[in-house]
Amino acid sequence: xxxxxxYAACPCCNQKLQNPQYVGLxxxxxxxxxxxxxxxxxxxFLPDNFKEKVRYQHHNNLSSxxxxxxxxxxxxxxxxxxxxxxxxGLDYGCGPNPVLSELLTELSFTxxxxxxxxxxxxxxxxxxxxxxxxxxxxxxxxxEEWERMLSHLKPNGHxxxxxxxxxxxxxxxxxxxxxxxxxxxxxxxxxxxxLADDFKLKLLYTDGKSVFIFRKR
Numbered sequence: 001x002x003x004x005x006x007y008a009a010c011p012c013c014n015q016k017l018q019n020p021q022y023v024g025l026x027x028x029x030x031x032x033x034x035x036x037x038x039x040x041x042x043x044x045f046l047p048d049n050f051k052e053k054v055r056y057q058h059h060n061n062l063s064s065x066x067x068x069x070x071x072x073x074x075x076x077x078x079x080x081x082x083x084x085x086x087x088x089g090l091d092y093g094c095g096p097n098p099v100l101s102e103l104l105t106e107l108s109f110t111x112x113x114x115x116x117x118x119x120x121x122x123x124x125x126x127x128x129x130x131x132x133x134x135x136x137x138x139x140x141x142x143x144e145e146w147e148r149m150l151s152h153l154k155p156n157g158h159x160x161x162x163x164x165x166x167x168x169x170x171x172x173x174x175x176x177x178x179x180x181x182x183x184x185x186x187x188x189x190x191x192x193x194x195l196a197d198d199f200k201l202k203l204l205y206t207d208g209k210s211v212f213i214f215r216k217r
Contacts, residue, residue: 011142011185012038013194022172026179030172030186036195037188038142039166046140047181053117055182056095063099072100075133076107078205079160079213085109087128092149093135094119100131122152129158137163137183143198150199150216159201159214163187 008017010033020029020042029042047055061068083089089111091101096118101111111131113119130153139145153159164177165187177183192212196203201214 008042010036010038011040011140012036012191013198014143025173026181028181030178037190039172039186039188040142041184043140045181046184049117052138052182055180056117059095059097061095061097061099063097063102068099069103072103072133074207075131075160075162075211076100076103078211079129079131079158080107080109082158082204082213082215083109083129088112088124089129089131090114090122090127090152092130092132092152093138100133125152126154127152127157128154129160131160133160133162135163136161136187137177137185139185142185146195146199150201153216155216157216158204159216161192161212161214162210164210165189165192 008031009015010017010031013033013036015033015035017031017033021032022030028045030039031042032039063069085108087110089104089109091098091111091113094101094113094115098113098119101113104111112123112127114122130149132149136146150159166172166175167188172178177186189208192203195201196214200217202217203212204215205211205213
């Protein structure tokens with residue numbers, strides 16, 4: 001029946017979701033959570049591992065690209081005010097070309113790499129700080145994957161997250177960020193507040209759009 005109501009659970013806060021708010025957008029359907037404000041793709045449209053890896057292999061992120069380096073500086077510069085050279089950090093979801101750790105090494109910081117597709121072995125279990133740059137929007141089971149990431153962060157450690165957030169002024173139907181099939185979770189500032197409260201994180205810095213630095217309490 002065409003008027004059948006379907007339900008799903010928000011992958012961030014587990015609230016019940018009723019029918020997708022965006023249907024057939026770039027050939028996918030999306031739910032908007034009224035509680036934490038995460039917008040998430042219908043599970044039927046989640047990409048498999050093969051499609052994800054192929055997409056990431058086409059990312060042309062290189063240290064020779066000055067625009068990309070300047071873009072990473074937006075998260076590196078505020079983060080290095082909270083960390084010291086004797087700490088050990090992690091680039092969580094570094095992709096095939098771990099430029100961020102290269103840049104940190106040049107600044108005399110130690111940063112290891114992890115990516116489930118390209119650098120799947122963690123050197124140690126706990127780190128003093130974690131960078132997660134343009135990664136959380138790829139999370140499928142959002143809460144579980146944030147929990148997994150934070151399990152590798154020491155108490156009082158720092159987490160730097162970069163992701164493009166949506167606001168009430170965002171036209172989701174035309175937003176470029178939605179076109180990438182590996183982008184499955186779209187965060188609002190309220191989503192970040194919910195996650196901070198849920199995981200006992202203190203927000204230390206944000207540009208109000210895409211960069212967030214937390215301390216694990």
